[in-house]
Amino acid sequence: MSKYKVALVGCGKRGGYHAEGFNANSDRFELAAVCDVDAGKLKDFAAQYNIPKTYGDAEEMLAAERPDVFCFATLPGIRLPLIELGVKYATRAIAYEKPIAQELSEARKIHDLCKASGLKVIVSHQQKYGPHWQKTKEIVDSGDIGEVQRIHATARSWISQLGTHLMDYMLWFNNRSPIEWVVGQNIGTQMLGDSHPSPDFTLGAIQYANGVRGIIECGAHAPRMNPGDNALLSLPFWTDSSVTVYGTHGYTQVVSGNGWRAMTKSSKGELLSGGGHFDPSYEQKPYLKDLADWLDGKIATHPCDGDISYHGFEGAMALFLSSLESRRVTLPLETIPDDSLIQRFRDTLPVSEEYRGQ
Numbered sequence: 517m518s519k520y521k522v523a524l525v526g527c528g529k530r531g532g533y534h535a536e537g538f539n540a541n542s543d544r545f546e547l548a549a550v551c552d553v554d555a556g557k558l559k560d561f562a563a564q565y566n567i568p569k570t571y572g573d574a575e576e577m578l579a580a581e582r583p584d585v586f587c588f589a590t591l592p593g594i595r596l597p598l599i600e601l602g603v604k605y606a607t608r609a610i611a612y613e614k615p616i617a618q619e620l621s622e623a624r625k626i627h628d629l630c631k632a633s634g635l636k637v638i639v640s641h642q643q644k645y646g647p648h649w650q651k652t653k654e655i656v657d658s659g660d661i662g663e664v665q666r667i668h669a670t671a672r673s674w675i676s677q678l679g680t681h682l683m684d685y686m687l688w689f690n691n692r693s694p695i696e697w698v699v700g701q702n703i704g705t706q707m708l709g710d711s712h713p714s715p716d717f718t719l720g721a722i723q724y725a726n727g728v729r730g731i732i733e734c735g736a737h738a739p740r741m742n743p744g745d746n747a748l749l750s751l752p753f754w755t756d757s758s759v760t761v762y763g764t765h766g767y768t769q770v771v772s773g774n775g776w777r778a779m780t781k782s783s784k785g786e787l788l789s790g791g792g793h794f795d796p797s798y799e800q801k802p803y804l805k806d807l808a809d810w811l812d813g814k815i816a817t818h819p820c821d822g823d824i825s826y827h828g829f830e831g832a833m834a835l836f837l838s839s840l841e842s843r844r845v846t847l848p849l850e851t852i853p854d855d856s857l858i859q860r861f862r863d864t865l866p867v868s869e870e871y872r873g874q
Contacts, residue, residue: 517543517544517812518544518808518811518812519544519545519546520546520584520585520608520609520808520811521545521581521582521583521584521585522538522545522547522548522583522584522585522587523548523549523550523551523577523578523581523583523585523586523587524538524547524549524550524551524567524587524588524589525550525551525552525574525577525586525587525588525589525598526551526552526588526589526590527550527552527554527557527558527560527561528589530589530613530640530796531550531552531561531589532561532564532565533589533796533797533800534587534589534611534800534804535547535550535561535564535565535567536797536800536801537800537801537804538587538804539565539566540804541801541805541808544804544805544808545585545804545808547565547566547567548567548568548569548583549567549568549569549570549571549577549580549583550562550565550567550569550570550571551570551571551572551573551574551577552572553572555572558570558572569581574588574598575601575605578601578602578604578605578607579605582605582606584607584608584609584811585607585608585609585610585611585807585811586598586601586602586605586607586609586610586611587610587611587612588610588611588612588613589612589613589640590612590613591711592613592615592676592711592712593618593711595612595616595617595618595622595626596617596622596625596626598612599626599629599630600629602635603629603630603633603635607635608635608636608811609635609636609637609638609807609810609811610630610635610636610637610638611637611638611639611640611804611807612637612638612640613639613640614639614640614641614825615676615680615712615829616822616825616826616829617829618676618712618858619856619857619858620829620830620833620836620837620849620857621852621853621854621855623826623829623830623833624852626826627822627823627826630822631822636807636810636811636818636821636822637822637825638807638810638818638820638821638822638825639684639820639822639825640803640820641680641684641685641825641828642796642799642803642820643681643685643772643799644684644685644688644819645798645799645802645803646772646792646793646794646795646798648770648771648775648776648790648791648792648793649685649770649776649792651770651776651790651792652689652759652761652769652770652776652778653688653689655778655780656689656761656763656768660765660766660781660782660783661761661763661764661765661766661767661768661778661779661780661781662763662764662766662781663763663764664690664728664761664762664763665728665729665762665763665764666729666730666731666761666762667686667689667690667728667729667730667759667761667762668730668732668733668759668760668762669683669685669686669730669732669733669757669758669759669760670682670733670734670738670739670741670757670758671733671734671735671738671756671757671758672735672738672740672742672753672756672757673734673735673753673754673756674707674710674712674715674716674717674718674734674735675714675715675732675734675735675832675835676707676712676713676832677710677712677714678734678754678757679714679718679732679832680825680828680829680832681757682732682757682759683732683828683829683831683832684820684824684825684828685759686722686732686759686828687824687827687828688819688824689759689761690724690726690728690730691726692824693724693725693726693728694724694725694827694847694848695722695723695724695725695827695830695831695847696723696724696725696846696847697722697723697844697846697847698720698721698722698723698831698834698835698838698844698845698847699720699721699835699845700719700720700721700834700835700836700837700838700839700845701718701719701720701838701839702715702717702718702835702836702839702840702861702865703715703716703717703865703866703868704716704717704735704736704865704868705861705862705865705866705867705868706868706869707735708858708861708862708865713858714734714735715735715836715839715861715865716735716736716868717733717734717735717736717737717738718733718734718735718835718836718839719732719733719737720732720835720838722831732835738756740756741757741774742755742756742771742772742773742774752773754794755771755773755774755793755794756772756773757771757772757773758770758771758772765780765781766778766779766780766781766783767779768780770792772793772794773793773794774793775789775790775791775792775793776790776792777789777790803820806818806819806820827848830847830849833857834847834849836857836861837849837853837857840857840860840861840864
């Protein structure tokens with residue numbers, strides 16, 4: 517069992533969760549260095565998480581430390597240059613935040629580069645490690661709802677914020693059966709200027725190769741699944757996401773901030789339920805332990821590996837293409853548009869105020 521040296525970029529809230537996760541797996545990882553452009557934040561962060569070395573430049577850190585694992589928790593506008601640095605300095609694995617990119621063209625470059633270099637990649641779709649998500653997956657895999665027929669995913673947040681999580685979790689519940697085609701519609705312009713740019717509301721139909729049909733709703737008009745305060749920027753808003761899996765003999769549902777429920781063959785009409793809520797401090801530890809096991813060769817792949825993360829992102833971007841071009845879009849995409857899909861929405865969508873007053 518090896519121990520892997522880690523270098524981290526990003527001293528924000530998500531960077532803290534990554535640092536917690538690596539330190540919680542201290543028998544598997546050595547968090548050796550951290551980088552941020554904010555010197556004050558960097559100093560405090562290093563002290564809080566007991567990180568011995570600090571840097572103001574990512575390349576300087578990688579050149580000096582030569583880590584096994586390069587982790588970064590930055591906004592999605594900074595993706596490809598950091599991936600290129602990880603490849604340049606021969607890291608064995610890269611762990612980074614979702615979404616994998618802002619644009620489809622950049623995502624394809626990242627995916628192709630990582631595949632060509634042979635390094636392992638994981639993306640932070642770590643909610644699936646939550647106990648209520650694990651219980652829902654257990655129910656699906658047991659066959660107690662029968663053969664899966666349909667998967668319905670919802671999020672009050674827009675698709676570039678939480679939709680890439682949902683695309684990943686739908687693939688996970690469906691045993692990674694690939695997406696064959698999508699049809700999507702997108703409306704609203706308020707969130708096109710967000711750090712995670714997207715139309716305000718996305719509605720899509722997804723056809724999987726095994727015959728399962730998916731439906732996804734993300735953004736301003738998605739149903740509210742979380743009880744309590746749903747104001748934008750409140751915790752219930754950000755954890756108001758769900759996946760419901762319907763089978764031939766029942767269904768099971770998980771809500772990120774509100775547990776799980778199911779009606780199955782064995783429950784004989786009784787509604788089963790249990791607790792659970794979004795807890796990144798808990799989820800990050802097993803997510804990173806699986807990375808160590810993957811590097812060791814103990815598991816064949818990571819549940820959040822680069823291949824499945826790219827496929828889910830490609831599916832989300834195909835929903836954009838479908839809306840922009842008024843057509844069904846088949847996956848995998850043979851041709852990737854060079855232009856910005858987000859800019860095309862800015863140029864064509866009617867101006868709206870979807871999120872104001874929510």
